[in-house]
Amino acid sequence: MGAKRIGHFFAKGGSALDGIQQARVSWSCRRCGMTIYTNPGRGRRRQRCATCLSSNWLYHQSAIELKRWNDLRLLAAAGTITRLEHQPAFDLKVNGIHVTTYRADASYYENGRFVVEDTKPPDFMDDLAKLKIILFNAVFAPQNVAVTLHRAGR
Numbered sequence: 553m554g555a556k557r558i559g560h561f562f563a564k565g566g567s568a569l570d571g572i573q574q575a576r577v578s579w580s581c582r583r584c585g586m587t588i589y590t591n592p593g594r595g596r597r598r599q600r601c602a603t604c605l606s607s608n609w610l611y612h613q614s615a616i617e618l619k620r621w622n623d624l625r626l627l628a629a630a631g632t633i634t635r636l637e638h639q640p641a642f643d644l645k646v647n648g649i650h651v652t653t654y655r656a657d658a659s660y661y662e663n664g665r666f667v668v669e670d671t672k673p674p675d676f677m678d679d680l681a682k683l684k685i686i687l688f689n690a691v692f693a694p695q696n697v698a699v700t701l702h703r704a705g706r
């Protein structure tokens with residue numbers, strides 16, 4: 553899967569190094585936003601943030617996801633969006649039967665509207681991820697909520 557991601561970016565015209573950096577995983581401090589690129593670990597030995605000493609880290613699968621999260625934090629701090637959540641999970645039920653759980657990249661409220669956001673472009677997703685988004689949109693259609701696909705660079 554990692555190689556496929558790198559290949560994707562490479563195919564889109566970036567250098568191989570760009571691809572590796574795009575695919576790089578990271579963790580950002582939930583409290584202050586500082587970023588680290590090594591796994592903070594678990595339990596009592598979990599790394600603390602050097603800036604604020606929190607040990608509450610948010611995982612980001614790529615540089616694009618990290619950048620979007622940092623942009624959303626700024627929008628939340630400015631009050632443009634509210635109730636920002638990182639990787640919220642939604643139970644998707646059809647006729648009362650739990651089919652699957654969809655984890656988005658972020659959710660928030662903007663101008664009173666509930667926004668559920670995925671950062672990955674569609675040509676970057678596997679079939680299961682695409683299917684989950686279609687199912688999410690079908691299940692939440694009565695509430696007029698659909699996944700917003702955030703394009704990198706916008």
Ligand SMILES: [Zn+2]
Nearest residue numbers: 581584601604
């Ligand atoms: Zn911190």
